[in-house]
Amino acid sequence: MAEAKVTPEMAEEPQDAAEAAALDEINPLEAELADALAARDEMRDRMMRALADAENSRKRAEKDRRDAQLYGGARIARDMLPVYDNLARALNAANEETRAAAAGLVEGVELTLRELTNILGKHGVERICPEVGDVFDPHTHQAMFEAPVPGTKAGEIIQVMAEGFMLHDQLLRPAQVGVSSTPASH
Secondary structure (H helix, E strand, C coil): CCCCCCCHHHHHHHHHHHHHHHHHHHHHHHHHHHHHHHHHHHHHHHHHHHHHHHHHHHHHHHHHHHHHHHHCCHHHHHHHHHHHHHHHHHHHHCCHHHHHHCHHHHHHHHHHHHHHHHHHHHCCEEEECCCCCCECCCCCEEEEEEEECCCCCCCEEEEEEECEEEECCEEEECEEEEEEECCCCC
């Protein structure tokens, strides 16, 4: 029998075939690894987003809880303001003669107004009490009218019709005031 001679080309063919077979095995593994890494990255991204959403929800719930604690009584406080106004008007309407004739009644109204003020204050409600001559502040005052008044500057308060009220840092009701416009020429 004759020996077959192995030429370099023949020797490379099986090697190339073996490498090709190995590469065929590696390529699917590399593709599988790439897919697994992509899936891992996608899951990591989704997990990070879910964690961020959970943290945002926690913070939002905490803020809502604090707001409810601070401002939960805003509706009832706002509903009590006309009671305050009526008691204050009753006291302002009582002249010296009425005060002397009905001292007990006037004292009862004063005590009731003081108690209402204390209760509102205990719950964070503060009065806004502008004075005549103060500068109009659109954040805490509501201009009910504007009139030229000699001896005043434009934007000065010339009359206070009703006090305003704040609940912590939230405006419940602006103070109702009259404001001076530019004084009229004489």
